[in-house]
Amino acid sequence: MAQGYSIFIGLLVIVVLSVAAWFLAPKSENQIIWRSSLILAFSCCYLMWAITFLAQLHPLIEPRRSDLRKEYLHS
Amino acid sequence: MAPGQDTMLRSAEMSMVQLYISNEIGREVATSLGELGLVAFRDLNSELSAFQRTFTQEIRRLDNVERQLRYFYTQIQKNDIPLRKFDVDNERLANPSTSEIDELAERCQTLEQRIFQLNDSYETLKKREVDLTEWRWVLREAGGFFDRAYDSVVEDIRTSTDNDDAPLLQDVEQHHTAADVERSFSGVNIGFVAGVIDRSRMAVFERSMWRSLRGNLFMNSSEIPEPLIDPATNDKVHKSVFVIFAHGREILAKIRKIAEALGANLYSVDENSDLRRDQVHEVNARLNDVQSVLRNTEQTLHAELAQISQALSAWMVLITKEKAVYDTLNNFSYDHSRRTLIAEGWAPTNDVNRIRATLQEVTNNAGLSVPSIINEIKTNKTPPTYIKTNKFTEAFQTIVNAYGTPTYSEFNPGIPTIVFFPFLFATMFGDIGHAIIMGLAALAMIYWEKPLKKVTFELFAMLYYGRYIALLMAVFSMFTGLMYNDIFSQSLTLWNSAWHWKVPDDYKEGQPLVAELNDSGYRYPFGLDWIWHGTENDLLFTNSYKMKLSIIFAYFHMTYSLILSYINARHFKKPIDIWGNFVPGMIFFQAIFGYLVGCIFYKWSVNWNDPTNPRQPPGLLNMLIFMFLQPGTLDIQFYPGQAGVQVFLLLLAVVQVPVLLFLKPFYLRWEHNKARAKGYRAIGERSRVSALDGDDEDGNGHAVGGRHSTESDGEGVAMLTQDLHGEEEHEEFEFSEHLIEQIIHTIEFCLNCVSHTASYLRLWALSLAHQQLSVVLWSMTLGPALGNTGVAGVIMLVFSFYLWFVLTIAILVLMEGTSAMLHSLRLSWVESFSKFAQFGGWPFTPFSFAATLEESEELKEFLC
Structure with a gap:
């Protein structure tokens, strides 16, 4: 779980959701708003998640801190 | 062909309609169209002043009635009577007939007279009452003074009897009576003036008395304990009673004059105590009557x-309403000979049939044999922009309208705003906790939508108006909060961290520790790894992450906006805008910033610490700068063939500049010359009512007005009343103008590519500020309090919790939320809209009672 290839799984999920949004949008004069808003929202959220995930995929720096208690580390 | 459904994508299709109405039912037609609220009437009498119009008389009469109603309102307020307010949403008023309006006017007239009379006599009586009250006070106070004076005189005389120097005459009479003492006043010719004066003027009064009489007086005053009511203003006034004794008739007259000049009321008081008693009785009796x-x-x-x-x-x-009707009727053209009213206006094409039905109904109800006619007419005027909204999209459309009205039939910028505006807000406001507070507030406003609508407090009304925006902002903020892993500045540990601490065997507390990635390739699946929270270098990591996030969102948001400019160009059928603006602009943008974003993703996907192939990661910012300053040379090699790619991209971008500059103006000139050669005149010269179909493709000067060509539907070609062509002017083709315009556009576009991308760094800056601020707030209030135990700890915890909670709402949710919202607003308006929208339209403002009542400032106090 959550390996590097997850980024493509996520993409697939978003594509499926977007296609579903396209076809399931209620048919009315607001159809275009449903379609555009849902697909844009999915894309934005996916992009944000992908950026966050990719930024941590091959990190260049490691977390560092010196205020950890012994009990915490050995538990 | 029937026009398509009107959606929010573009302005609804509009038609110019012409109405022929018989004069008798003009008022009824205007009333029912006002109820319908679908037609924006044009002013057909613009050359006439307001006084020359047909229905000025009626309006003047209604103005008078309105004045009377206002008079009633002030009277009602003056008397503190509760006003029953009118509920526009739930109460309906039947449309009144003319005679009913007449009746109302007459009734108002009689009522006004009656109220006026009542008021008048009330005020007279009130004045009399106040006078009598004052007199009573004067009698009481001055009388009290006289009684005291009498006592002291008696005393005086008693002491004087022992004195040898006392006058002999008085010495004879040993027993004084009260009457004697009173006589003694008049005997020495001392007069007095008594009255009432405003307490605040007392000091001035006293001083001026003293000065003008050179101290030659005896003054006594006392305050009236209860406030008196000034009949003129109905205010409470504190007053004092004064009695001044002086010697000599002239001096007394002078005192009277000064007193009256200072606004004092003088009253006669009798010296004689018996008479005074009678006076008091009389005053009391009269007061009771009054x-x-x-x-x-x-x-x-x-x-x-x-x-x-x-x-x-x-x-x-x-x-x-009635006034609005006549105001509208004044815009109609009145044909005296045929006794018809002719009206022109814009209406949504899809609703023309509804308007027709309404007209029919009114005509039938009136039992008129002359039919009312409605015609659609073709015109080359730019129709108004009318974007249909519902209660969800309304506020989003307002964001767009606050910036400008979209050009008729261009892509409505409100559509992408629905998502981008709240999402960009959320990237700056990413905190689950704050988002939940905001979301609950928004949900509450949506749940209690109806009762809260009546709240008139302005700040709340604004918030209420944007409740759906707030809801979306909150939902997206929850998502970005999950991504940033921030909840009230704390972190959520939803999954296992991808890191573990490398602990040496002899670990002592305070020793620096470094975390190590796992070997299995597992990465934190959703959001930022919680292990970063509270580390020494977490800002280093999140800054790099958020900066890149800003640039990537800048790239996608602006690319999306640029594509919309392609959609607009296609819609207006102007291929030159595609080839002369969109394509070179897009290539320019992609060659520089598309490349940068590609490099960001590539850099993330490479394992720079791979033990088999360790490489030094290049700095992307330096790479971009070197790409411009020293094309062909590299700081650090990023990927093979990088130098060549960068030189190519740079050249590609540079080549787009002359294309952007010259293609469109030269194409326009060529097209113009070709049309001339074929014998066509400029558009203005062939302006004919119905000859406008297909002028879209000319791409000539008045590009803004490009209309979706409407199919002719038989009755389209109609006669026109008046100045239909008058207002719109067509310019001659001017090559230099087009060239200058395009040069400005090119410079602006190229510079904006850079500055707008940089502008998105505000996403990073604001989210950093927000997160740091909430960390500070936590560590100053609730954080330390959690460590305490015992009774003091509990008290401190409760206290600091309230402090923390109030400050969280006030500073982090309200203040920070407002600031993030303003920044997001700017990103929508400037960075996005400038890429595709023209904003050359004018708003559709139909004649509608609902809008009239809502917008009227004067009616505010009457509606609820």
């Missing part, structure tokens, strides 16, 4: 006003 009459008058007035207050709001609404 008061009982006064009470009766007041009751009648109150009853009358209370009755009016029940109906006043409804009357006001009626009169306002």
